[in-house]
Amino acid sequence: MIICAGNNENFDFATPMGVGLVETAMNLTRLCLFDKPEFLLFVGTAGSYGNKKIFDIVESKTAANIELAFLEKKAYTPLDNVVSTNTEGTKDILVNSSNYISTDVDLVKKFLNFGIEIENMEFFSVLRIAQEFDIPAGGVFCVTNNCDENAHADFLKNHDEAKVLLSEYVKKRILQLTAK
Numbered sequence: 304m305i306i307c308a309g310n311n312e313n314f315d316f317a318t319p320m321g322v323g324l325v326e327t328a329m330n331l332t333r334l335c336l337f338d339k340p341e342f343l344l345f346v347g348t349a350g351s352y353g354n355k356k357i358f359d360i361v362e363s364k365t366a367a368n369i370e371l372a373f374l375e376k377k378a379y380t381p382l383d384n385v386v387s388t389n390t391e392g393t394k395d396i397l398v399n400s401s402n403y404i405s406t407d408v409d410l411v412k413k414f415l416n417f418g419i420e421i422e423n424m425e426f427f428s429v430l431r432i433a434q435e436f437d438i439p440a441g442g443v444f445c446v447t448n449n450c451d452e453n454a455h456a457d458f459l460k461n462h463d464e465a466k467v468l469l470s471e472y473v474k475k476r477i478l479q480l481t482a483k
Contacts, residue, residue, distance in 0.1 A: 304340035305473070306331070308347055308425050309377070311462070313471055316477075317346050320425065323402045324368070327352045327428040345429045345439035346473055348465050349421040350404065350450040352411045357446055357461055360472050364389040364441040366427040367397045367419055371405065374413040386430045388440045396420050398442065400427030404458075405450040422450060443476070445469040 308327070309319025320330045334340070354360060360450035372378035389395050397419040405411045407423060414420075426442050433440030445465040448457035 304342065305344045305346060306429070307345070312347060312466070314346055314466065314473075316470070316473065320429075323424050324400060324428045325402070327425040328432060329430045331429060332435075335432060335438070339436060340438060341366055343429060343438050344431050344473075345426055345440070346441040346469060347390065347423050347425060347442065347444055348447045348458070348462060348469070349398065349423040349444040350448045351421055351446045352399075352405075352414045352419065352450055354420050355446045357448065357457070358465060358468055359446045360468065361396050361398075361421055361444045362441060363396045363398050363426075363444070365395040366400055366430045366431070366442075367417070368400050368427040369414070369417070369419065370401055371403075371407070371410050374410055386427065388430055388433055390439075396422050398426045398444065400424055401423055403481065404454050406452050406454050408451045411450040421446060434451055443469065445472070 305317040306320045307314050307317035308322050312324050320327045367385045399419045399422040445468050447461040449456045461472045
């Protein structure tokens with residue numbers, strides 16, 4: 304099953320789950336309880352912490368939930384804040400999830416020290432729910448913006464084109480997989 308956030312991030316081939324960590328967790332849990340999918344593929348846009356360029360396509364099976372206060376040593380968590388469905392053991396690009404969009408260039412560079420390259424608001428919830436229900440899962444993202452003071456304006460400017468590129472990429476990958 305292919306899923307997406309929804310609202311203004313819809314795709315004709317994906318089922319919307321909600322925006323942010325909480326909506327996604329609630330709606331995806333409900334879906335898995337009543338009609339557990341065989342696999343989950345999350346499709347969405349992302350912001351870059353500096354290494355990925357606008358309109359890059361990124362695939363991942365690993366997500367983190369690290370808040371900016373953690374980077375400043377002003378917060379900690381007793382919870383496991385990284386989840387992965389990567390069973391191949393290959394190096395994955397880590398996707399950070401938060402209900403907030405990062406805009407401080409100096410702080411976001413610290414994410415790179417942890418191997419985290421992009422952020423997407425929903426992906427951690429998707430992988431955590433997939434893990435709970437033992438469902439293979441991954442994500443495909445198109446970068447819309449850098450995580451800086453222009454993050455929102457760049458997201459708005461690039462969002463429509465990113466959705467087109469993402470749609471083309473996912474449909475091409477589906478064709479490749481079904482041809483095997």
